[in-house]
Amino acid sequence: MALVEGTGISKRYGGIVALDDVSVAVERGEAVGLVGPNGAGKTTLFDCLNGVRHFDSGEVRFEGRRIDRMPVYERARLGIGRTFQRLELFAGMSPREHLMVAERVHRADGRLWKDLIGRGRARTPVARVEELLVELGLDEVADDPIESLSHGHGRLVELGRALVQDPLLLLLDEPSSGLDTREAAxxxxxxxxxxxxxxxxxxxxxxxxxxxxxxxxxxxVLDFGKMIGSGRVDDVLADPVVRRAYLGEVT
Ligand SMILES: Nc1ncnc2c1ncn2[C@@H]1O[C@H](COP(=O)(O)OP(=O)(O)O)[C@@H](O)[C@H]1O
Ligand SMILES: [Mg+2]
Structure with a gap:
């Protein structure tokens, strides 16, 4: 059983067919890409999976269970974390504060009891945030105001905020956007x-x-709302159909 599976998803915006009978699946622990030129429908599909957008037909399952009508916060509780295409960070707050707030929201969501009872997580919230700051290499800038940091650091703060929930599935929308080559690497x-x-x-x-x-x-690979390819990255990139879709965008 796939961890998350979207099947036959279609979505229109007025006359625009943003997604046309699209299916995707991610297995437990697997890292999968969703690529395509601008306007291909990537963010729309992303939002259908995380619950921000309703679609016209199709279904989404998480660990086999239908979640199409489940609100965003319930999906988060199931273990779906996400980051945004544009950074959604708060000026005046430090990386540590961003993570502390996310940690508090996460605990307020009822997981506190699960954490205390079942999962043997004895670490305190502060210790978990400190660990995460180190894991992401943010410890040296942990107390700086977010607006004084690079875009690359901002991305890491966003990632940290999603990881505070210990998600089973992390959805990332264009994390490389706005990063220079070094930051992206x-x-x-x-x-x-x-x-x-x-x-x-x-x-x-x-x-x-x-x-x-x-x-x-x-x-x-999505193009104009249709899935035009899937497979190993090298194979997909060698596919003439995919190359054509990206023509002018791939060097
Ligand atoms: N809220 C919206 N209202 C109308 N059209 C939209 C909306 N969001 C996206 N679209 C259109 O749907 C198509 C897919 O967009 P999007 O999912 O953002 O693509 P991508 O993320 O691959 O760039 C585009 O033609 C876009 O203009
Ligand atoms: Mg997009």
């Missing part, structure tokens, strides 16, 4: 480490094919 390395350490499954929505190739084994 650094972020890809952090994602690989996070996966190695936590076995978090990831669906990586990306425009940047190089970035995707560093992080995932397998990718889907």
């Amino acid at each position: 650094g972020f890809a390395a952090v994602l690989l480490e996070v996966r190695a350490r936590r076995e978090t499954a990831m669906l990586l929505v990306e425009h940047d094919l190089d970035f995707v190739g560093r992080v995932v084994e397998r990718t889907y």
Whole structure:
């Protein structure tokens, strides 16, 4: 059984068919890409999976269970974490404060009892946040105001905020956007480490094919709302149909 599975998803915005009978699946612990040119429908599909958007037809299952009508916060509780295409961070707050707030929200969500009872997580909230700051390499800037930090650090804070929930599945929408080449390489390395350490499954929505190739084994390709390819990254990128879709965008 797949960890998350979207089947036959279609979504229109007025006359625009943003998704046309699209299916995706991510297995437990697997990192999968979702690539495609601008306007292909990537963010729309992403939002159908995380519950931000309703679709016209199709279904979404998490661990076999239908979640199409489940609100975003309940999906988060099941173990679906996400980051945003545009950074959604708060000026005046430090990385540590961002993570503390996320940790508090997460605990207020009822997981406190599960954590205390079942999962033997004896660490305090403060200790968990400190660990995460170190894991993401944010410890040296932990108390700086967010607006004084680089975009790369901002991305890491966003990632940390999602990881506070210990998600089974991490949905990332264009994490490389706004990053320079060095920052993007650094972020890809952090994602690989996070996966190695936590076995978090990831669906990586990306425009940047190089970035995707560093992080995932397998990718889907969307173009004009249709899934035009899927498979190993190298094979997909060698496919003439995919190359044509990206023509002018791939060097
Ligand atoms: N809220 C919306 N209202 C109308 N059209 C939209 C909306 N969001 C996206 N679209 C359109 O749907 C298509 C897919 O967009 P999107 O999912 O954002 O693609 P991507 O993330 O791959 O760039 C595009 O043609 C876009 O203009
Ligand atoms: Mg998008």
